[in-house]
Amino acid sequence: MTDVIHPSHPLGVSRPDLAVADLPEPEEVFHVSRLGPVELFKYAVGPSLIALGISIGSGEWLLGPQAVGQYGFVGVGWVILVSAVLQTFYNVECSRYVMATGEVPVVGWGRVPPGFRIWVPLSVFIVIFAFIAGGWAASAGQGVYALVHGEIAPAGAEEPRLWAIALLVLVFAITAAARRISRVLELANWVMISAILVGLLLIDLFVVPFGIWWEAIRGFVTPAAPPAGITATQLGGLAGFTALASGLNWYVMGHYRDKGYGMGYRAGFLAGMRGPRKELLASGVTFPDDRPNAARWRRWYRLLLIDMWGVFFIGALLGMLLPTILMARAVELSGRRPTQADVPTFVATVMGAEYGRAMFVGALVLGVLILFSTQLGIFEAMVRVTTDAAHATSPRLRALVEGDPRRFYYPFMIGLLVVIAVVLHLALPVSLVQWSANMSNLGALIYPFLLMYLNSKLPRPARPRWWHYVVLVLNFLFFGFFFVNFIADFVGDPLVTFG
Incomplete structure (x- = not known):
């Protein structure tokens, strides 16, 4: 298809007008003659897997199981x-x-009044402030320690933190070895998510009685008040990290640009070192x-709905259901x-004592x-x-890196790794995760x-249609x-307590 260049499209303030060109066909982007079911899952599904890899994590393995382990399913499942x-x-x-624009959200926020000088640095700060606490890394380090030593780490042990730092270095290595960073993240998550869901399903079918399965499913679909004793901070952490990160979910959706969805195909992607x-x-x-472009847009939008509702939503519910019934x-x-101290390895310890070392190791590997x-x-x-934020808003930086964002990406990753390595020593992993989850809810008041x-x-x-705006307001009310x-x-007494 020959691109037809049109006049620019103004959008918002303080940022250049959007260039205008025809939407590509999905077949052009994914290099196939026809996008059937096989090609759909082979080429088009992907960004949802990266989001799902984050989703099936701190909320599903730590906060959800901890809440269910302490208070049961009714009232907790409905929030999930x-x-x-x-x-x-x-x-x-x-x-x-x-x-629709090929711009990632952190760049798009700069088009909202009063402009990018406020929204772009503020958004970067909120994301880093929410996640730099590193509870997700510390908890993984605890799991590796237990896997290596065959027992949970003693309180205050240093080795789990060193394992957490080693896993951060592994992330650096994975991205450095990539040709296209988003693609290697997709492939890694295909492997991990498949192993996680299949492994959890097999263990649950083996050890969890039908009564617990039914109680969990009933808890998910039964509207109920939160259980007595649970705090709104615990419930807010669970709500914030169920599925992804509530109001901050936008920080992952930029992968649709790198995948080439819609106008993302015209905007480019972050390449790895290779x-x-x-x-x-x-x-x-x-x-x-x-x-013609309206017809192409409808095709892309259908692919997005399949990726989000068919893969992400179903995977997120399974990712919460299977670990919580095991807990x-x-x-x-x-x-x-x-407890907050032992929840990362609690299931493995109990299952190992009941069913033997193979179950202990299997549960730890999944964790x-x-x-x-x-x-x-x-x-x-x-x-x-x-x-993305620095590259889009700083001509000086673009000149410094000679238009190659990798020259900023990798040095910044090393610097961030060092900072997180220090922060890891400050609190229990689950305390850090609850902090991150509630900070994610802050995004629901803004974005x-x-x-x-x-x-x-x-x-x-x-x-969007009118009812899409209604749902966005509901996000604001619920997570806000x-x-x-x-x-x-944090500063005094909670607004609501459940007795």
Whole structure:
């Protein structure tokens, strides 16, 4: 298809107008003659897997099982389901902007009044501040220690932190070895998520009675008040890290640009050290409002819905269901409940005592995979968001790196690794994860409204329908409540207690 260049498209303030070109056909992007079911899952599915790799992690292996282990399914499961539904809608709306403009969200926020000098640095700060605590890394380190030594680490042990740092170095190595960073993350998550879900399903079928399965499913679909004794901070952490990271989910949706979805194909991608020197546009590209492009947009939007609802949403629910019922069985077998200190290895310890060392090792391996997939996605995403923001907004930086964002990406990743290595020593892993999850809820007070502004100004075929705005407001109300309560609890008394 020959590209037709059109006049530019103004969008928002303080950023250059979007260039205008035709949307590509999916077959052009994925280099296939026809996009059937096999080609769909071979080539088009991908960004949802990176998001799912982060999703099936701290919330699903730590906060969800801890809450269920302490308080049961009723009241907790309902929060999980509502959170997953709202977050998947939110993910679709964030990705809508990426597909329609080729700009990642952190760059798009700079188009919202008063402009990029406020929103871009603030957004980078919020993402790093939310995740730099490193609970996801510390928990993975605890799992590796138990796998190596055959026992959980003693309180305050240094070796689990060293393992956590070693896993951060492994993330650096994986991205450095890539030709296209997003693609290697997809492939790694295909392997890890498949192993995690199949492994958990087999263990659950073997050890979890039907009664617990039914209680969990009933808890997911039964509206109920939160259980007595649970704090709103715990519940907010669970809500924030169910599915992904509530109001901060946008920090992962930029992978749709690198995958080539919609106008992302025109904008470029972040290459790895082995990849070609690839130009990454500093400003986005959108499409003309005409009938051929509207038809292509509908095709891309259907692919997005399949990726998000068919892969991410279903995977996120399974990723929460399977570990939580295993935790419920572990609580039933042991007669005790997990604590913040032992929740990363609680299931493995109990199952090992009941079913032998093979079960202990198997549960630990799954736990390490779950937490490392989170570590891989979060660590890379912090670097990616900062790189995209700096590259798009600083002509001086673009000149310094000679238009090659890798020259910023990898040095920044090394610097961030050093900082996280220091922060890891400050608190228990689950305490750090709860902090990150509640900080993610802060994003729900801000970004749904920025997203409504941006998406309302897209070419008409790409604009949301009225009820999409309603769902974004529901995100604000649901997750925003938990953040406000978290701050009230932090400085004094919580707004709500459950008795």
